[in-house]
Amino acid sequence: MKNIVILISGGGSNMAAIVRAAQREDWASRYGARICAVISNRADAKGLDIARDAGIATEVLDHKDFASRDAFDEALAALIERHAPAHQSTLVVLAGFMRILTPPFVQRYAGRLVNIHPSLLPAFTGLHTHQRALDAGCKFAGATVHQVTAELDHGQILAQAVVPILSGDSADTLAARVLTQEHQIYPRAVAQLLQTL
Numbered sequence: 001m002k003n004i005v006i007l008i009s010g011g012g013s014n015m016a017a018i019v020r021a022a023q024r025e026d027w028a029s030r031y032g033a034r035i036c037a038v039i040s041n042r043a044d045a046k047g048l049d050i051a052r053d054a055g056i057a058t059e060v061l062d063h064k065d066f067a068s069r070d071a072f073d074e075a076l077a078a079l080i081e082r083h084a085p086a087h088q089s090t091l092v093v094l095a096g097f098m099r100i101l102t103p104p105f106v107q108r109y110a111g112r113l114v115n116i117h118p119s120l121l122p123a124f125t126g127l128h129t130h131q132r133a134l135d136a137g138c139k140f141a142g143a144t145v146h147q148v149t150a151e152l153d154h155g156q157i158l159a160q161a162v163v164p165i166l167s168g169d170s171a172d173t174l175a176a177r178v179l180t181q182e183h184q185i186y187p188r189a190v191a192q193l194l195q196t197l
C-alpha cells in the first residue's frame with residue numbers, strides 16, 4: 001500500500017480536492033494508495049473537520065509546543081510514520097501548510113514531498129503572492145505544484161495552471177480564481193506521482 005499524508009494549516013480546500021479525487025477515481029484500486037492521515041499545525045484549521053467527515057484520521061501538532069524548528073520537524077516525521085510506516089511508500093503532500101521545513105525533514109522525504117504554491121514559480125516565492133502579482137502589473141497569475149527542496153518554493157515543477165488577471169481584481173478575487181485551478185492541478189499531479197512511487 002502507498003500512503004498519502006496531507007499536511008494543512010487552514011481551510012484545507014486543496015486537501016478536500018485530493019480526498020474527493022481519491023474517492024472518485026478509486027486511488028485504492030488504481031494506485032494501491034490511501035490517504036492515511038491529515039495533520040495540521042493549527043488546532044483551529046477548518047480542514048480538520050473536512051478530513052474527519054471524510055473518515056480520515058486527523059492529528060494536530062502545534063509548532064508552538066516546540067522549542068525549535070528541528071524539534072517540531074522531528075516530531076512531525078514521527079507522527080507521519082506512526083500513520084505511514086517508513087518501510088512503506090509514503091507521499092507527503094503539503095496543502096496550505098504554512099511552515100518552512102528543515103533540511104533533514106526535506107531530505108527524509110526527498111522525491112516524496114510535494115507542495116502547491118499560489119504563483120507561477122519561479123516568480124513570487126514566499127507570501128502575499130497575489131498582491132505582489134497585482135503590484136507588478138502581471139497580466140497572468142497561477143499556481144505551481146512542485147517537489148519540495150531545502151530552498152523555499154523551489155524544486156522541480158510538476159504542474160502549473162495559469163489564470164488571467166482582470167482589471168478590478170483584488171488579491172482576494174485573484175486568490176479565489178487561482179484556488180479553483182489549484183483544485184484541478186493538485187489531485188492530478190498527486191495521482192501522477194503515485195504512479196512513480
Ligand code: GAR
Pocket residue numbers: 008009010011012013014015047095096097098116117118126143179182
Ligand atoms: C492555497 O492557495 C495554497 O496554494 C497556499 O495556501 C492556500 C491554502 O488553501 N499555499 C501557500 O501559500 C504555501 N506557501 P487551502 O487550505 O484551502 O488548500
